[in-house]
Amino acid sequence: MHRVGLVVFPGFQAMSLAAVSAFEFANLTMERKIYEIRYVSETGGPVAGSFGMTMQTDTFARRGFHTLLIGGGVGIPDSTPDLLRCIRNAARRSRRVASICTGAFLLAEAGLLDGRRATTHWLLAPQLKQRYPQVNVEEDRIFIIDGPTWTSAGMSAGVDLALAMVEKDLGPEVARKVAQLLVVYHRRAGGQSQFSALLELEPKSDRIQHALSYAKSHLRSALTVEELAAAANLSPRQFSRTFRAETGQSPAKAVEHLRVEAARLMMEQTRHPVEVVAREVGFDDRERMRRAFVRMFGKPPQAMRREAPGPV
Known part of the structure; x- marks a missing residue:
């Protein structure tokens, strides 16, 4: 025992x-x-x-x-x-x-x-x-x-x-x-940031929260407004309006944050090539992911990988 x-x-x-x-x-x-x-x-x-x-x-x-x-x-x-x-x-x-x-x-x-x-x-x-x-x-x-x-x-x-x-x-x-x-998500990885994009967005309603959870679980999907609206059981127009009112962001910007967060974790915990990481989290190519990293962190993904302490 x-x-x-x-x-x-x-x-x-x-x-x-x-x-x-x-x-x-x-x-x-x-x-x-x-x-x-x-x-x-x-x-x-x-x-x-x-x-x-x-x-x-x-x-x-x-x-x-x-x-x-x-x-x-x-x-x-x-x-x-x-x-x-x-x-x-x-x-x-x-x-x-x-x-x-x-x-x-x-x-x-x-x-x-x-x-x-x-x-x-x-x-x-x-x-x-x-x-x-x-x-x-x-x-x-x-x-x-x-x-x-x-x-x-x-x-x-x-x-x-x-x-x-x-x-x-x-x-x-x-x-x-x-x-x-x-009734929790399967454990968060040790190397994951204490700061979560989902927490920062702070959606007020269960519908928007469900749409964000759906997005985080389907990052390789296109995650169009129509797809997210269906997950929230709202019309695309009503979803976009409600989403912005509750989070202060557009659905596209929120999805980008979720993808960058997931990519950062993969970059820190694995040695997958940048192209593989970009594909796994739903970016069309490595250049689009690089631009998203620079917007969010002020540095490209390769620089963040070099600075990472390695898998925990």
Whole structure:
């Protein structure tokens, strides 16, 4: 059985607990107990969260955990010498150590991120970098795996991190089923930007949101206004008017942003030729993709590939 220890501390954020749902549903999918979850803290007993929630916890067990997972808080968590000692000792007995959101600050304070690549919530990443210059902080990543150390961005990224662990342990098919049970998209890749074109567009209605989700899943299609309008169950004229009113962009510009976002991810995570990337995300040719990259990032795709840290 794979033992997972989730470390909480005073002021922990309840959403960081969502990550363990991936392990719970992995057990349901496999129809047996693959993962055992223990909630642990410095002293054990009740620990108060950030929004009135109290979690009953155990002390750190001597037997250790296969996965030690540090939860996150609304702000930078306070550390104590005893908590850091417990984390260090447990980490030595664990197969992998991970953090959700600001939990990375505890890993860094414990010295477990020294010389490693790591991420955290984009808002606090500059502080992580300033406080711990020995950590190679990458501010714009959903999660990062560096050897046995895993770190993730904001709270929802903890679910992506946990799904990636399930995929590592049990295979992609199980991870896909778990994602379906959780009613989330199959996990976002670790190298994906914390900033999403879908989030930036902020559509107000389910119809426009559905059209954008359809577009993201069918980037190789022409994605004409007529096709997107059909996905939204609106007339082309009504769709174009509603889309611009809700997002402030034309459908064509939004689709270009989605394609550039997908192309950037492929450029960073694979070594496919530029022509292949352009075709896979729906650009007619590499020149059209190059112009779109320059408009969005101020540099061509080849330059962004050279600057990328490589697959995570």
